[in-house]
Amino acid sequence: MKKKLKLGLFGFGCVGQGLYHVLHETHGIKAEIKKICVKNKTKSRPIDESFFTYQKEEILNDPEIDVVVELIDDANAAFEIVKTSLEHGKAVVTANKKMLAEHLEEIYQLQKKHNRPVLYEGSVCGSIPILRNLEEYYDNDLLQSIEGIFNGSTNYILTKVFEEGKNYNDALKQAQELGFAESDPSLDVKAFDPKYKLTIAILHTFGVFVNPEDVINIGIDKISDADLNYAKVNGYTIKLLAQAHRIGGKVYGFVAPQYIESTNPLASVRNEFNAVQLQGAFAEKQLFIGKGAGSYPTGSAVLSDISALTYDYQYEYKKIFQERQVAFSNEASANVIVSFQGTGTVTAQDFEQFEEVSENNGFSFLKGTLTLEKLRELSANPEVSIILSPENKITPLKAVQEKSLVYA
């Protein structure tokens, strides 16, 4: 019934070793690792020397290897491996979100051309089976939004900072030591990592290819003690949220920190846990919570993809073919609270709709709606912290204009 698959691994870091252990303690999955290609010849390896090679051709040209499992850091090298593997008739499993986000359309076309699947459940929110659910279960056109906590290490940092009053840098360091922060922490704290994941999720939620450069990402690196205090005084916590909403024929999506009320189920998603919330027309809110980072959660997602390959599973990308086509757009505004030291750095004129200004301990807090383009512009200013309001609403620009005409 099930095929026995032979795997060739690229990379043997945290996720690779997690996969090795998961695979060896799981019965019933008909797959075995034949070869592991690594770069560093001098590093000591926790498993037998005979598994390793330093020549990628030893895997790519081996006709016995059915599946290439790509688990390296370098996105460009990873894409070459994926491409060559497909050309050589091999299926691919990868968790490389940067590579995927930057090459989604090519990878989609390459799968069609070579009739071999690429699976990548581990690339979005670790152990949460969100892509498979979007593909298989939510395969109609009724999804209205996807949002959630897509990055485990920043959530860990925010949890520690909020609950234990930990210093920001200490919390980051601890997250890295625990193995669920990227080796380049700016990918996490500047929200590139969740942006790549959101780009992938948007394809499987709405059937739209997006250039990750078009997706605005605002990190948690400029959150100040004044912001933390603002949150505490108002009974909020702060979470880094990735979100995309279908409104009319458009999809609006971005990543930014947001004040979260304590009754919001996302408030209770702590430490390295991730969460994905889908809003459908009828099923209403559906929430998935699970570990989003770390060797075992990602390793188990990679394993589920390998298992799916034993019965020839492939993504059908059904949403690309749905009746109501949608396009990605940044022509919307969002409700935000902007803060900075002193006064005047940002003014009421920067807002689409300005609500109020307050001052606290030498910091100004301005509240109102900003266009996404203005959001992007202000986020480049190292003095300015931008956090979405708890009542976060995305409003298409035209509607805003019509509305202001009505009230004029």
Add this chain to the structure above:
Amino acid sequence: MKKKLKLGLFGFGCVGQGLYHVLHETHGIKAEIKKICVKNKTKSRPIDESFFTYQKEEILNDPEIDVVVELIDDANAAFEIVKTSLEHGKAVVTANKKMLAEHLEEIYQLQKKHNRPVLYEGSVCGSIPILRNLEEYYDNDLLQSIEGIFNGSTNYILTKVFEEGKNYNDALKQAQELGFAESDPSLDVKAFDPKYKLTIAILHTFGVFVNPEDVINIGIDKISDADLNYAKVNGYTIKLLAQAHRIGGKVYGFVAPQYIESTNPLASVRNEFNAVQLQGAFAEKQLFIGKGAGSYPTGSAVLSDISALTYDYQYEYKKIFQERQVAFSNEASANVIVSFQGTGTVTAQDFEQFEEVSENNGFSFLKGTLTLEKLRELSANPEVSIILSPENKITPLKAVQEKSLVYA
């Protein structure tokens, strides 16, 4: 690519009408309702008269109808419909948990015999796609436990009683008016409904057929003000939990109310929401939260099954064939807190391991571990309220005996 399916519906109550609306507002699902069989000829119907019939043969003998959607209350009549539909070469979608739980093995065999699928995602936890995830994503043998809030109306009642200090009967009445309590409320409050769901979930989690009569169900009907007070004083809430654990070669499962600490993610699952938590060896805890009752959530689950039939999906029941076979057993003990008015109704001698007794306002509270059989026996006593401890642990009896020998 996708087939256009013709549906025959049995029943047009809350879920049937929900399905009708969901189907008519969803594009891209290639299915249409041809006929609806109902019992009551005099009831006025919200859609055109021509859809309806009062003869089941008009659906069962119609060769044009590909899929029978069974949405009636009567479990025996429902099973006959399922059986006849399969014999007539039709696929079946049903959400009838009682019928399913009582006939799972027969339905499994009938599917094989007639080579037609029966899908029933809507039968367990409404809109949460738990069966599909157990079948497709968690298809290895690593799952250790499944537990959660499987009944929306009791969760609604408990939420209202706890958060709004509502009277128990008022809360029940309101739940029924809102349309997510069964017409026979004892199915909910005496925990038969979640027991049936757990029986189904155990098959798809562990590959074991269980007779629902073997699964102990303790409802929320004997929870007293003294228990509510005990919970509040200790910072707990009370939830009705269904749970099944694989320990060694055995599966232990039952439904009972449990004290829940506020840091437990299940504590924040409120009102008619359901939650399912899977514990795997590597993915660790995975939590799914969604609306578990009501016409639209169940209707959308039924719709997802119909959609899956357009590409010939069927359950493979992979866990039945896994290497490590397991058997259902009640030979375990659980940590509980037993309460009753006065003294002496239950004594320390009833416990496997007795911890402590306390008294409050004329009520006795006894804490310790009870065997599941003792649990079943005591639950029949109308004077006794049994609630699992927050540190709920299921211990196989043998281990308990060995342990007590060690400490003897």
